[in-house]
Amino acid sequence: MLQKEEMKKEDTGSQFYDFKTELWKYQGEMGALIPLLQSAQEAYGYIPESAIDHISEVVEIPGAEIYGVITFYSQFRLKPMGKNIIKICDGTACHVNASTGILKALEDELQIMNNETTDDGLFTLQKVACLGCCSLSPVIMINDDTFGRLTPKKVKELIKEFRENGKA
Numbered sequence: 064m065l066q067k068e069e070m071k072k073e074d075t076g077s078q079f080y081d082f083k084t085e086l087w088k089y090q091g092e093m094g095a096l097i098p099l100l101q102s103a104q105e106a107y108g109y110i111p112e113s114a115i116d117h118i119s120e121v122v123e124i125p126g127a128e129i130y131g132v133i134t135f136y137s138q139f140r141l142k143p144m145g146k147n148i149i150k151i152c153d154g155t156a157c158h159v160n161a162s163t164g165i166l167k168a169l170e171d172e173l174q175i176m177n178n179e180t181t182d183d184g185l186f187t188l189q190k191v192a193c194l195g196c197c198s199l200s201p202v203i204m205i206n207d208d209t210f211g212r213l214t215p216k217k218v219k220e221l222i223k224e225f226r227e228n229g230k231a
């Protein structure tokens with residue numbers, strides 16, 4: 064196991080330093096796993112492999128098990144957020160107006176699931192509650208732009224357009 068001094072040396076100057084200093088309070092405490100994962104994600108925007116290694120040493124849980132926990136909870140990300148964030152509304156009005164089909168079209172087009180980022184780092188997909196423009200349902204937002212009255216076909220074209228026009 065790494066000693067605290069070794070860890071300090073290794074990570075001096077990195078954003079991870081404060082996070083890891085905090086970690087030592089929880090040495091051997093399995094119950095601290097979730098708060099530690101949340102803390103890593105807060106520090107980095109996702110949970111990097113190095114954070115998993117260190118958390119594994121602190122809580123004394125094998126890294127493979129920690130991966131299992133991360134993939135179980137949709138709040139955790141193993142990759143940084145994409146350049147473009149797509150929010151798909153799952154509020155009542157959108158749900159009634161077939162937002163499930165829009166989500167499926169996005170998943171097909173981007174080859175990712177909710178809360179994941181495409182391999183090229185261009186898009187992250189997030190299912191969210193009401194976006195506040197129910198009269199346009201079903202609705203998505205790409206970054207700050209809102210797109211409403213969508214169909215699966217329209218949403219696929221929209222993503223293609225984003226890619227082709229270099230907006231993405």
Ligand code: FES
Nearest residue numbers: 152154157194197
């Ligand atoms: S329910 Fe989708 S915008 Fe309100």
